[in-house]
Amino acid sequence: MTDDIWTIKELADYLKLKEKTAYALVAKGEIPGFKVGGSWRFRPRDIDRWITEQQEKNR
Template sequence: MTDEILTLKEVAEYLKLAEKTAYRLAAEGKLPGFKVGGSWRFKQQDVAAWIEEQKNSSKE
């Protein structure tokens, strides 16, 4: 299985963000994630794609 699932804490560490910031971005729909039993989860592939989108949009 190539799609690794990250927890909120793991995605915050990956993006070098505070957990509260990652939670807020996910809750606002700005960070691609989904809830499982009330806890946020993120596909690593989706987060990587989101990073690329952020890089491209900041160049415009």
């Protein structure tokens, strides 16, 4: 089984950020995510799409 939803820690690891930085970006709405019971969750495909969008913006 693959993990289709990440926690904030998994997101931070994937993006090579500190968890505190990841929380700040998510809270500002800069990274796509959703809350489940008060905890942030992320779909890897949404994060990969967001990364692609960021790369295109910075060209």
